[in-house]
Amino acid sequence: MTHLRVSTNYTYIRSLRDIKTSQDNYLALQEKLVTGQEINKPKDDPVGIQQVLNYTNRIGANEQYQRNIDYSQGLLQVTSSTLQSIEDLLMDIKQIAQDYKTSVVTSAERASVATTVESLLEELVQLANTKYAGKFIFGGTNTLSGTAPGSSPFNITEDADGYITAVTRNARGIDDLIYREVREGHLKAVNLSGSAAFMPNGEGLSGDIFQVVMDLRDNLRQNNIAALETDINLIQDGIDQVLQQDVKVGVRQNSFEIIRDQLTNENINNKDIRSKINDIDYAALMIEFNTAQTLLQTTLQSAAQLMQLSLVNFL
Amino acid sequence: MSIAGLDIGTKALQASLVGLEVTGQNISNVNTENYTRQRVRFATDLVIQRPWGPMGTGVTVQGIERIKDEFIEREIRNQTSAFKRSETLFNAYEQLQSIYNEGEGFGLNERIGEFFNSLHDLASFPEDVGMRTAVLGEASTLANQITFINDEIDQMRLDLDVELRTMIGEVNNLLEQIAQYNIDIASIEAGTNAVSSDLRDKRDGALKELAEFMEITVTEMNTGAVNVSTNGRQLVFAGEYNELGTKLKTDDELVLYNVVIKGTADVLNFQSGAMGGILQARDTDIVSYRDNLDALAAGLIQEFNKIHSDGRGLEGYSTLTSANAVNDNAADLDNADLDIIPQDGSFDIIVIDEATGAESTYTITVDLDGAGADDSLTDLAASITAAAGEVTATANADGTLTITMASGYTIQFANDSSEVLAALGINSFFTGSDASDIAVNSDIIDNPSLVAAAQSGNPGDNSNALAMAQLRYSFVMNNGSQTFESFYQSEISRLGSEAKQADIEAQADNAFLEQVVLRRESVSGVNLDEEATNMMRYQASLQAAAKFINVMDDMLNVLVNGLI
Structure with a gap:
């Protein structure tokens, strides 16, 4: 066997390289311990960094979807409670009609209760113009009232005596649905079309609800008993339609609640995956770190001893 | 005896x-x-x-x-060149990674995500000016970060260029020294079999130093002098040497220089050594990242503008000038050097009477069907002006288009099937054309109400904001195969693997070099015990x-x- 000739500098160069390697390893582990991250630069894990960046933005988008739902829930809540108030109000009107259609009631009493119906009608128009956070909930995309008259979703015309003679819709945008993205690629409407509760939709009303109430009021005023029965049926159609809309809103609220729970779970999962890729395993790393420390100490010690050895010492 | x-x-x-x-x-x-x-x-x-x-x-x-073993000496020079090249590339990639600054969560990735998120908040509250300001804030941060990275990359290339030119001075000194050693060695050793040990050691040192900068071929002649060449060109011939110089690179947008044999047009394309590493980093590796950053910026500008330019804000414009210019006012619009190429189609202008809120809609036809005379910018200006008495459109001398409204009237845009609005940069969201100049349209920064969240004129209409938010999942990058985010994320992944590759190569080359140095030590080094x-x-x-x-x-x- 031939032996490699070793020069004095050879020993130094080798020792220096060993020390540097040990130090690099030690410092790299220390950086991980300090940041708590496996990936401190893209080169640490080129595939991993792509996943980390991807999951980071997925988590952010998911939180945004949850916010979108939270913002929508308020509107749906107010829509639902408004629909219930409308339903209650229509029930009151129906009750009045039923009470006053019997022959024991005088025509004067009927004319008098007509003013009550008139004020309930005014209340109904107000409910139709309900605002949530300053925006009309039944106005479609036309959520803000302008300064011009007739710019609310539902506008009244009164006669000389102050009776409402017509309720006209501001047609512009009133039937537009407003969508929000509640999860990747899923657009969901968060409002009811302005006509849905008050206009014929093929399921309930055959005419608009305001007209039905106005007809009832006029029939009471004009003591037109025969027509009252028809009016009661028409109001019941209106109640049915409002109920249907309320159920729709309720279903949507539930589905948003479910999606929100799914999003929460998904994000727990997303964060878990990101953490598995990027977070250090402290226990394993501490062991590695201690090993590296011992190795560095040993390298330094052996280098120091090796370099002291020389024949010159013994001459 | x-x-x-x-x-x-x-x-x-x-x-x-x-x-x-x-x-x-x-x-x-x-x-x-x-x-x-x-x-x-x-x-x-x-x-x-x-x-x-x-x-x-x-x-x-x-x-x-x-x-001495001449073979080992040659190996040392080759490995020195290889190591210096990979070390230079390693440093360049380390710097690129710090510029992109991903991995610590301060990079472009989150800025893109946050920008899209802010559009959702606008979609939830389309009536709000405050939400518009938030969107503009996120968009500006995103645009600024892109231009920042772009500028840092440019600066990096300029710094490498300065380094390269500094090296030329050092190289010329070394060439002069080597030529002088050649003269001295030849004269001492002439006619004897003596070896000028000391001078030869010094010349070996100079050759090794030269190899740090570039790959060299060294040939010793009978006289004891050496010839040095690189890239197929003679640098040292006995006592003579060719100085290196610089020549302006004409094919780059930055002011950069090529290395040449001084006074000639002979460009030296070093493959190795620190100079080879600099050329590789400066002219190839770094440029590929800048190009992809440009693609990202251009994608954002074009895709957002296509949606924004025919959307409607809370207010209209009383006057506006297009951000992009055509190269010739009389040229057909689809042949006028615009980044987005307009097509045959039409768009609507909506003239709003501010006093009454009354809107009048006029459809402007953009004739680019290739049959008969197609529309130029001048034609377009004439069509807009002719559409309504309150509107005056002018094709300016610099190739831009200015629209001015009569007092008390404003204008909005809708239903652009021709994409001419986005192409010209009318009612745009972003201005600029690439990573160097991407910015948010200053008109909408000055008046956030102009941010177009709607497609109708209704304040609660969020359809345009939603359409912009949905660009997040559109495959608009890399020939329709990637989204903005996945494009950028794979770019960072590429940076990671190339940086890792550079790191591994530098380590391997360093180890090879050390091995050869140890072999040289083994043969030529002094052992004190011996x-x-x-x-x-x-x-x-x-x-x-x-x-x-x-x-x-x-x-x-x-x-x-x-x-x-």
């Missing part, structure tokens, strides 16, 4: 002394860079024919050798020679003095 005995002793004494001196020289230069250990070559002196046979006349010093042993050996032989002379002297004394 003859007097020759004394002669042998003297020669032995001298030989041992030379041995000791060379040992001393080796020991003194144990730490001298590029030093090659020396060894005395001894041989028996003349042999004389005597009656009883041939007989030696002692020792002679034949010469002092340099213990020298100490030699010292004892020569001390012993010197003592013995002295003793021999002493004995000879005694015997001669007996012969000369005792017999008389």
